Amino acid sequence: MSHLPVIIFLIPFLSAISMPLVGLKRPRWCRPMTMVSVFAMSVAACVNLWLVLNHGETRYAFGGWPISTALPDPPLGIEWVNDALASVMLVTLSCLASVCLVFGGPVTPQSLGRRTALYYTLILLLISGLTGIVFAGDIFNVFVFLEVASLSAYALVGVSGGRALVASFRYLILGTLGASFYLLGVVFFYAATGTLNMADLAQQMADKPELLTSKAVIGGSTFMFIGFGIKMALFPLHGWLPDAYTHAPDAISPLLAGLMTKVALYAWVRVMFWVLGARADLSQVHLLTLLGALGSVAAVVGALMALGQQNLKRMFAFSGVSHIGLILIGVSQGNAAGFAGGMFYLINDAVTQAAMFFIAGAAVYHHGARTVDEIAKLRQGSRWLTGGLIILALSMIGIPPTGGFFGKWHIILGAMEAGNYFAVAAVIVSSLLTMAYFQRLFVRLFSEQPASPGEPRVETHLAFRASVGVASAGILVLGLCSDPIVKVFRSIAASAGL
Amino acid sequence: MIEHIVAWLERPNFIAFVIFFLWGIFIMVAHANLVKKLIGMYLVQASVIFLLVTISAKSQATVPILQGTDAVQSESPTIDPDQYSNPLPHVLTLTAIVVQVATLGVSLALVTAIYREYGSLDEDEVLQRIE
Numbered sequence: 001m002s003h004l005p006v007i008i009f010l011i012p013f014l015s016a017i018s019m020p021l022v023g024l025k026r027p028r029w030c031r032p033m034t035m036v037s038v039f040a041m042s043v044a045a046c047v048n049l050w051l052v053l054n055h056g057e058t059r060y061a062f063g064g065w066p067i068s069t070a071l072p073d074p075p076l077g078i079e080w081v082n083d084a085l086a087s088v089m090l091v092t093l094s095c096l097a098s099v100c101l102v103f104g105g106p107v108t109p110q111s112l113g114r115r116t117a118l119y120y121t122l123i124l125l126l127i128s129g130l131t132g133i134v135f136a137g138d139i140f141n142v143f144v145f146l147e148v149a150s151l152s153a154y155a156l157v158g159v160s161g162g163r164a165l166v167a168s169f170r171y172l173i174l175g176t177l178g179a180s181f182y183l184l185g186v187v188f189f190y191a192a193t194g195t196l197n198m199a200d201l202a203q204q205m206a207d208k209p210e211l212l213t214s215k216a217v218i219g220g221s222t223f224m225f226i227g228f229g230i231k232m233a234l235f236p237l238h239g240w241l242p243d244a245y246t247h248a249p250d251a252i253s254p255l256l257a258g259l260m261t262k263v264a265l266y267a268w269v270r271v272m273f274w275v276l277g278a279r280a281d282l283s284q285v286h287l288l289t290l291l292g293a294l295g296s297v298a299a300v301v302g303a304l305m306a307l308g309q310q311n312l313k314r315m316f317a318f319s320g321v322s323h324i325g326l327i328l329i330g331v332s333q334g335n336a337a338g339f340a341g342g343m344f345y346l347i348n349d350a351v352t353q354a355a356m357f358f359i360a361g362a363a364v365y366h367h368g369a370r371t372v373d374e375i376a377k378l379r380q381g382s383r384w385l386t387g388g389l390i391i392l393a394l395s396m397i398g399i400p401p402t403g404g405f406f407g408k409w410h411i412i413l414g415a416m417e418a419g420n421y422f423a424v425a426a427v428i429v430s431s432l433l434t435m436a437y438f439q440r441l442f443v444r445l446f447s448e449q450p451a452s453p454g455e456p457r458v459e460t461h462l463a464f465r466a467s468v469g470v471a472s473a474g475i476l477v478l479g480l481c482s483d484p485i486v487k488v489f490r491s492i493a494a495s496a497g498l
Numbered sequence: 499m500i501e502h503i504v505a506w507l508e509r510p511n512f513i514a515f516v517i518f519f520l521w522g523i524f525i526m527v528a529h530a531n532l533v534k535k536l537i538g539m540y541l542v543q544a545s546v547i548f549l550l551v552t553i554s555a556k557s558q559a560t561v562p563i564l565q566g567t568d569a570v571q572s573e574s575p576t577i578d579p580d581q582y583s584n585p586l587p588h589v590l591t592l593t594a595i596v597v598q599v600a601t602l603g604v605s606l607a608l609v610t611a612i613y614r615e616y617g618s619l620d621e622d623e624v625l626q627r628i629e
Contacts, residue, residue: 140590147597151604158608163628165612172605173526173535179601180542183594184519187550190587 004048005060005082008090009131011041016124023117030120031108035101038127042094049087053488057083059137068137068199075197079137085343085492088485089134089266092347096258096354097127103358103467104251107365109160119159126152126255130263139186139275140196142267143179146231150175153260157248167243174230174240182227188220201275212276221276221287224268231264234328235298238321245317250361253313257320258354262346265324269331269343273496278334291332296426298325303433307440310371312363315437316356319396322430323349329423330411336498338414340489345407347485348395348478352404355392355471359385362464375444384460386445388468393438395475398431403478410486511552518545530621532609536602543598547591554587556580 015037023030052058061067065077101123112119129149136142154175158168190196192214193204205211226237233241241261245253272278278288302322309315327349330342362385363369367377378385395404408427415423478485506513518541525538562585564577609619616624 140593144593144597147601151600154604154608158611161611161615165608165615166624166628169532169605169608169612172601172608173539176539176601176605177523177526177542179597180546183543183546184549187546187553190550190590191553 002058002060004044004051005058005080005135008041008044008048008094009128009135011037011044012124012131013128016121016128019121019124020117023120024114027114027116030117031101031105034120034124035098037124038094038098038101041127041131042091042098045087045090045094048082049091052082052084052087057081060135068197068203071200071203074195075200078141079197079199080135081137081198082135083492083495084488085266085269086134088343088347088488089263090131092350093127093130093134093259093263096350097255099467099470100251100255100258100354102463102470103254103361105463106461107250107361109249109251111160119156122152122156122159123252123255125149126156126259130259133263133267136267137198138196139189139198139201139271142270143183143186146182146264146267147179149260149263150179150231153256156252157244157256159252160249162247164247164249167240167247171240171244174237178227178230178237180227181223181230185220185222185224185227188216188223192216192220198270198275202277205275205277217276221271224271228264228268228271229294232261232268232324233321234294234324235301235321238298238302241321242314242317245320245357246311246314250357250364253361254354254357257317257357258350261320261324262327262350265327265346272331273339273498278496278498288332288334291328292420292423295325295328295332296423298322299329299426299430300325300433303430303437307433307437309437310373312360312370312372312375313357315372316353316360319356319434319437320349320353322434323353323396326408326411326427326430329427330407330414333411333414333418333420333423334498335414335417336490336493337410337417339493339496339498340486341407341410341412341414343489343492344403344410344478344482344486348403348407348475351471351474351478352392352395355388355468355475356396358464358468358471359389359392362460362468365464366458366460372440372444375441378445380458384465384468388472389441389445391472391475393442395479397435397438401476401479403475403482406479406482406486511549515545515549515552518542518548532612532619532621532624535621536605536609539605540598540602543594543601547594547598550587550591550594554584556583559583 015033019030019033022033059067059069060080060082062078066073067075067077067079126149129145129152132145133142133149136145154168154172157171158165186196189201192211193201195201195204211217229237245257248256276287299322302318302325306315306318306322309318327342327346330338330345363375363378367380369375369377391402395402398404398408408431412424412427522538522541522545525541526535529535559580559582562582612624613619616627618624618627
C-alpha cells in the first residue's frame with residue numbers, strides 16, 4: 001500500500017502513453033479506456049484519502065534515495081508528500097475529472113477524426129500532470145508537472161481550431177512566461193539554500209532566520225508568486241483566462257475551469273505555508289497581508305467584470321477570477337479558520353466552476369444559447385439545467401445549505417478573527433456582485449416569454465443530466481458535510497503552524 | 499554609489515541575465531508577429547536557464563566523476579567538493595531545456611494552425627480577420 005501515490009499517478013499516465021497505440025487502430029476504444037482509467041484513479045484516490053486520514057501521512061521516496069525523513073542528512077531523492085491536504089485535493093481532482101469526462105461525451109469536438117486518440121491522451125496527460133503537482137514535495141518537480149499540465153491545456157484549448165487557436169496562443173505565451181518566472185524563483189531558492197526539497201527548505205528557513213530576509217529568498221518568492229499568479233489567473237494577471245475558457249471546446253472548459261487555476265493556487269499554498277511559513281515577510285511587507293489585499297481586489301474586480309459580460313462562458317470565466325480572489329483572502333488571514341475556509345472554498349469552487357461550464361456547454365448543445373439574452377431558451381429544455389443553475393447560483397452567492405455559504409462563512413470568520421475588516425467587506429461586496437450577475441441571468445430565464453411557446457420540450461442528454469446532477473449534489477453534500485471537512489482542514493492548518 | 503556599481507560588475511552573469519530576460523519580454527510585448535513573440539518567449543526561457551548554469555559554475559573544478567585517489571573506495575573518503583562542479587544544476591538545466599523544447603513544439607504547431615486558418619502571422623491582422 002505504500003506505493004499507492006505512485007500507482008494513482010501511473011493509472012492516467014500509463015493509459016495516456018498506451019492510448020495512441022490502441023486508439024489509432026480502434027478510435028472507439030479511446031473514450032471507454034479514458035473513463036475506466038480515470039474512474040479507477042478516483043477509487044484509488046478515495047482509498048488513499050481513507051488511508052491517510054486513518055494512518056497518517058506518508059512520504060514516498062523515488063528509487064529509495066534519502067528524502068526529508070532522513071534530515072538533517074541531505075535529501076538526495078525526489079520526494080512525494082501524501083498528506084491530508086494532498087489526498088483531499090486528489091479526491092477532488094480525480095472525481096471532478098471523471099464527471100467532466102462523463103459530460104464531455106456528447107460535446108466532444110466533431111473535427112477530431114483520426115486524432116481522437118491524441119485528444120484523450122492530452123486529457124489524461126493533463127490529469128496526470130495535475131496529480132504530480134498535488135503530490136510533489138520538491139519545488140523543481142512542481143515546475144515540471146506544471147508544464148506537463150499546462151502544455152496539455154494549451155493544446156486542448158486549441159483543439160477545435162478557429163478562434164480558439166488565438167486564445168490558446170495567448171494562453172501559451174502568458175503561461176510560459178509564468179512558468180519562466182516560477183523557474184527563476186526556483187533558481188533563486190536553490191542558489192540561496194542549495195536544496196530543492198520543500199521540507200529541507202522549510203527546515204533551513206527555520207534554522208537560519210536571516211535567510212528569510214535575504215535578497216535571494218525575497219526575490220525568489222516574489223518571482224514564484226508572479227509565476228503562480230499567472231497560472232492561477234489572479235487579477236491583474238488573468239489576461240489569458242477569459243478568452244481561453246470562452247473559446248475552448250465545451251468538453252474541455254469545465255475540466256480547465258475546475259482544475260487548472262485551483263491546482264496552481266494549491267501549489268502556491270504549499271510553497272507559502274510549507275516552505276516560507278506563515279510569518280514570512282518580503283522585506284518590510286508581511287507576505288500574507290499582501291496576498292489578502294491582492295485577493296480582495298481580485299474578488300471585487302472579477303465580479304465587476306463578470307457583471308459586464310454578455311457571453312455566458314465569458315461571464316463564468318470572470319466569476320472564476322473573482323473566486324480565486326476569495327480563496328486567496330481565506331488562506332491569507334494567517335489563522336486556522338481562514339485557512340480552512342479558503343481551502344474548503346477551493347474545493348467547493350472547483351465543483352461549482354465545473355458545473356457552470358457544464359450548464360453553459362449543455363445550453364449551447366441543446367439550444368444554441370451562448371449569451372445572457374438567449375438563456376431564456378433553456379426553458380424549452382428539461383428542468384435539469386435550470387435546477388442545476390439555481391443550486392450553483394445559491395452556492396456562488398453563498399446561501400445555505402450549499403458549500404459556498406460555509407466556505408464564505410469560514411473565510412469571514414477568519415478575517416474577523418484577524419481583525420481584517422477590509423477583507424470581510426471584499427467578500428460581502430463580491431457576493432453581492434455575484435448576486436447581481438445571476439440576477440441578470442434569472443431575470444432573462446424566468447420573466448421573458450420563450451420565443452416559440454408551441455415547440456416541444458427538448459430532452460436533456462443523459463450525460464448532461466448525470467454530470468449536472470452529480471455536480472449539484474456535490475455542492476449540496478459539501479455544504480451539508482462541511483463540518484467534518486473543515487475539521488480536517490483545521491488540523492491541516494495546525495500542522496502548517498497556523 | 500561607486501561600491502554599488504562595483505558590486506554589480508562583480509556579477510556580470512546577473513547583468514547578462516537581466517538584459518536577456520527583459521529583452522525577451524520586450525519582444526513578446528512589442529512585436530505583433532507571432533513567430534517573433536515565440537522568439538521572445540524562447541529568449542526568456544533561455545535566459546533563466548543561462549542563470550541556472552552560470553550560478554553553478556565553479557573555477558578550478560572538474561566534472562563530477564571521482565578522479566585519481568578519490569576514486570579508491572576507503573573507509574573515510576576525503577573528497578574535496580571544491581574540486582568538482584555541482585551536477586545538479588546541469589540536470590535541472592537539461593530538464594528545463596526539454597520543457598522548453600516541448601513548449602516550442604506546441605507553440606509552433608499553434609502558429610502553423612493560425613496561419614492556415616487566417617492566412618497571416620500578424621496578430622493585428624489575425625484579430626481583424628476574426629471580427
